[in-house]
Amino acid sequence: MSSVTGTVTIHQPLNYRAGARVQPADGGQAEDVYEPATGRVITKLLSSGEKEVDLAVQSAKAAFKIWSQMSGMERSRVLLEAARIIREQREEIATLETINNGKSIFEARVDIDISWQCLEYYAGLAGSLAGEHIQLPGGSFGYTRREPLGVCAGIGAWNYPFQVACWKAAPALACGNAMVFKPSPFTPLTVVRLAEIFTEAGVPKGLFNVVQGGAATGQFLCHHPDVAKISFTGSVPTGIKIMGMAAKGIKPVTLELGGKSPLIIFSDCALENAVNGALMANFLTQGEVCCNGTRVFVERKILDVFTKEVVKRTQKIKIGDPLLEDTRMGALINRPHLDRVQGFIKQAKEQGAEVLCGGDLYVPDDPKLKNGYYMQPCVLGNCTDDMTCVKEEIFGPVMSILPFDTEEEVVERANNTKFGLAGGVFTRDIQKAHRVVAALKAGMCFINNYNISPVELPFGGYKASGFGRENGRAAMEYYSQLKTVCVEMGDVESVF
Numbered sequence: 101m102s103s104v105t106g107t108v109t110i111h112q113p114l115n116y117r118a119g120a121r122v123q124p125a126d127g128g129q130a131e132d133v134y135e136p137a138t139g140r141v142i143t144k145l146l147s148s149g150e151k152e153v154d155l156a157v158q159s160a161k162a163a164f165k166i167w168s169q170m171s172g173m174e175r176s177r178v179l180l181e182a183a184r185i186i187r188e189q190r191e192e193i194a195t196l197e198t199i200n201n202g203k204s205i206f207e208a209r210v211d212i213d214i215s216w217q218c219l220e221y222y223a224g225l226a227g228s229l230a231g232e233h234i235q236l237p238g239g240s241f242g243y244t245r246r247e248p249l250g251v252c253a254g255i256g257a258w259n260y261p262f263q264v265a266c267w268k269a270a271p272a273l274a275c276g277n278a279m280v281f282k283p284s285p286f287t288p289l290t291v292v293r294l295a296e297i298f299t300e301a302g303v304p305k306g307l308f309n310v311v312q313g314g315a316a317t318g319q320f321l322c323h324h325p326d327v328a329k330i331s332f333t334g335s336v337p338t339g340i341k342i343m344g345m346a347a348k349g350i351k352p353v354t355l356e357l358g359g360k361s362p363l364i365i366f367s368d369c370a371l372e373n374a375v376n377g378a379l380m381a382n383f384l385t386q387g388e389v390c391c392n393g394t395r396v397f398v399e400r401k402i403l404d405v406f407t408k409e410v411v412k413r414t415q416k417i418k419i420g421d422p423l424l425e426d427t428r429m430g431a432l433i434n435r436p437h438l439d440r441v442q443g444f445i446k447q448a449k450e451q452g453a454e455v456l457c458g459g460d461l462y463v464p465d466d467p468k469l470k471n472g473y474y475m476q477p478c479v480l481g482n483c484t485d486d487m488t489c490v491k492e493e494i495f496g497p498v499m500s501i502l503p504f505d506t507e508e509e510v511v512e513r514a515n516n517t518k519f520g521l522a523g524g525v526f527t528r529d530i531q532k533a534h535r536v537v538a539a540l541k542a543g544m545c546f547i548n549n550y551n552i553s554p555v556e557l558p559f560g561g562y563k564a565s566g567f568g569r570e571n572g573r574a575a576m577e578y579y580s581q582l583k584t585v586c587v588e589m590g591d592v593e594s595v596f
């Protein structure tokens with residue numbers, strides 16, 4: 101594939117069923133898919149209708165019969181092979197991700213690395229999926245079996261298309277399930293590569309299928325009677341709808357939703373690390389990250405020095421063609437989203453926030469990029485807790501700085517949100533660090549770093565940010581169910 105921005109056009113079918121790319125059997129009209137770096141249409145997406153979704157689920161059901169009967173070690177070998185192929189094709193997958201998502205190639209490579217690491221991690225756990233043996237009176241006993249659920253539905257967001265799919269597929273497949281995955285209609289491309297890789301690695305045909313489209317396709321999938329579980333990554337309003345659909349079928353759900361996470365910088369921090377942490381917490385993937393620490397609380401004693409340094413470093417972020425090696429911020433996902441982020445900045449100014457840097461659209465010199473969706477990363481000062489930019493998830497490169505005076509005060513303000521995905525603290529005082537994260541009502545907390553993703557650690561939210569966990573051992577629980585077997589070794593003493 102060409103690795104030059106503005107040149108790639110995709111003509112292959114984007115559905116994947118029974119081990120092959122296919123055109124959907126039914127569906128709506130074709131939608132444009134854009135290259136955010138140029139604003140160019142790279143492909144037309146045919147959405148999947150009810151019939152196509154059913155065919156994908158039936159194909160998964162057939163593969164489940166074979167896969168679920170294999171031992172964990174057998175499944176492990178296939179997942180390791182898939183991880184190996186991803187490593188081998190790292191550059192090609194990262195390039196396609198960058199073309200479709202707009203993030204820098206530098207970051208896309210990291211995303212692909214986290215993806216194959218996730219497969220390796222669950223390959224390692226597949227062989228240890230086991231139950232317990234429990235002794236009962238008179239030599240009788242019971243035992244438990246951890247069994248797969250069946251066909252799991254995965255529905256993903258557009259910010260980490262390949263990685264989100266791996267975070268769901270790896271534990272699902274390790275536990276013996278099959279999956280039908282629906283990516284965001286903005287980023288339909290790389291997930292189909294993942295499906296091809298699974299087939300090449302040796303999964304039974306139909307074990308991992310891809311259906312394409314937006315809300316309608318997602319609804320067909322969630323309502324399908326043969327779908328046993330739904331794992332969703334996306335916004336809170338859609339999460340509410342997913343849970344409603346799951347309730348109708350009594351299906352377990354995992355919801356990875358939005359956030360407005362706090363990052364607390366105490367005056368006794370290592371300043372350079374804290375500045376680096378604040379940049380990591382706000383500007384990866386153009387700020388389109390659910391767990392971003394966008395409310396940066398800074399102890400007043402170091403407010404000026406911290407702010408000055410953060411602004412200086414933010415102004416140096418190299419924006420532009422995401423496929424260039426030295427670019428660190430690419431383009432936002434699409435025009436409406438860019439407009440939305442701009443709207444938040446305008447409203448912040450109206451409400452009294454001060455733009456300390458950035459916030460404007462960015463027009464690269466390269467003429468082929470002039471219709472891309474770029475903006476300058478923005479730092480807002482003079483913020484207060486009641487401002488919209490401090491309360492709502494912006495999902496763009498916008499950091500709000502909020503001064504504080506005491507630990508007690510900052511913990512209360514940090515928790516004063518409907519969300520609870522993540523949180524972070526920078527301090528050299530270990531007691532304070534652990535005390536503060538213990539008080540944070542958030543599922544993923546960082547001490548003296550932010551937004552790193554070791555796949556060994558469970559990830560997920562509290563409160564409106566959802567429930568269930570991805571990554572870590574914990575995710576195995578969300579893709580399996582427990583069967584108890586009670587064994588009588590004596591005679592039946594009947595009551596009757």
Ligand SMILES: NC(=O)C1=CN([C@@H]2O[C@H](COP(=O)(O)OP(=O)(O)OC[C@H]3O[C@@H](n4cnc5c(N)ncnc54)[C@H](O)[C@@H]3O)[C@@H](O)[C@H]2O)C=CC1
Pocket residue numbers: 255256257258259260282283284285313314315316317318319322333334335336337338339341342355356357358359389390391493495521
């Ligand atoms: N906690 C986490 O791990 C993450 C959360 N997010 C959140 O996702 C949001 C941004 O992603 P978007 O794609 O804009 O979210 P979204 O909620 O609009 O869409 C997410 C997915 O759900 C599908 N969908 C939309 N309506 C549906 C319906 N009625 N039934 C079934 N499926 C439906 C979409 O087509 C897409 O695949 C942000 O709020 C962000 O915080 C994003 C990435 C990670």
Ligand SMILES: C[N+](C)(C)CCCC(=O)O
Pocket residue numbers: 259260264384388389390391551552553
């Ligand atoms: C990889 N990481 C930690 C930066 C973000 C993962 C959550 C998401 O999909 O937004």
